[in-house]
Amino acid sequence: MSIAQEIAKIQSDLAPYSSKLIVVTKTRSIDELLSVHACGALDFGENRVQEMVEKQAKLPQNIRWHQIGHLQSNKVKYIAPFIHLIHSVDSFDLLKEINKQAAKNNRVIPCLLQMYIAQEESKFGLDKQEAIEILENPELANLSHIEIIGLMGMATFTNNTNQIQAEFKGLKAIFETFKSQQTGIASNRVHWKEISMGMSGDYLLAAQEGSTMVRVGSAIFGPRA
Numbered sequence: 348m349s350i351a352q353e354i355a356k357i358q359s360d361l362a363p364y365s366s367k368l369i370v371v372t373k374t375r376s377i378d379e380l381l382s383v384h385a386c387g388a389l390d391f392g393e394n395r396v397q398e399m400v401e402k403q404a405k406l407p408q409n410i411r412w413h414q415i416g417h418l419q420s421n422k423v424k425y426i427a428p429f430i431h432l433i434h435s436v437d438s439f440d441l442l443k444e445i446n447k448q449a450a451k452n453n454r455v456i457p458c459l460l461q462m463y464i465a466q467e468e469s470k471f472g473l474d475k476q477e478a479i480e481i482l483e484n485p486e487l488a489n490l491s492h493i494e495i496i497g498l499m500g501m502a503t504f505t506n507n508t509n510q511i512q513a514e515f516k517g518l519k520a521i522f523e524t525f526k527s528q529q530t531g532i533a534s535n536r537v538h539w540k541e542i543s544m545g546m547s548g549d550y551l552l553a554a555q556e557g558s559t560m561v562r563v564g565s566a567i568f569g570p571r572a
């Protein structure tokens with residue numbers, strides 16, 4: 348199938364759910380990204396800052412860029428002028444740097460806290476207690492150029508659907524707890540809206556489990572080199 352057909356299939360799979368497609372464009376060429384744009388898909392996810400910045404300069408300006416990979420504080424300044432959503436916030440220090448660079452650009456940058464949900468050691472992310480510490484940090488109220496709008500998680504890389512489903516349910520449960528307990532709301536910097544979970548192999552399962560954004564790459568473009 349072509350890129351356009353793959354995108355149409357995923358969008359029709361997602362249509363019954365309130366989950367939207369972020370097309371993960373890392374390692375893909377400018378021509379491939381232009382094909383995606385031609386389909387009307389406007390949310391692009393990259394995990395390396397340099398690659399995103401280079402592509403952003405060459406592509407139509409109505410694309411919404413999502414930072415989905417681990418973000419180092421010293422790289423925030425390069426994406427601050429245009430980034431639409433940072434999915435991978437995993438420390439208060441990073442949040443402070445995003446706030447500082449957003450202020451320089453006269454912007455408010457939306458962020459997600461990246462939660463650790465997998466049974467793997469290599470993944471980045473916060474546990475629930477660490478997230479609460481960020482959300483209840485009294486300094487959060489001073490960060491007027493960021494907004495925390497939800498959570499992101501990556502399931503274990505496995506074929507075990509039951510395990511992936513349990514991890515998605517776990518992330519959704521944390522989200523619902525934070526939402527119902529209004530965790531962080533007093534800072535005025537937190538709005539519980541989004542859950543970013545689901546990738547090529549499990550986007551449908553994620554949508555069924557309450558994801559609001561799925562991040563899909565190889566199901567659209569084929570395997571990465």
Ligand SMILES: *Cc1c(COP(=O)(O)O)cnc(C)c1O
Nearest residue numbers: 371394415546547562563564565
């Ligand atoms: C690469 C990547 C994806 C997409 O992975 P696919 O298996 O190609 O769909 C999603 N989320 C993150 C954080 C990634 O780095």
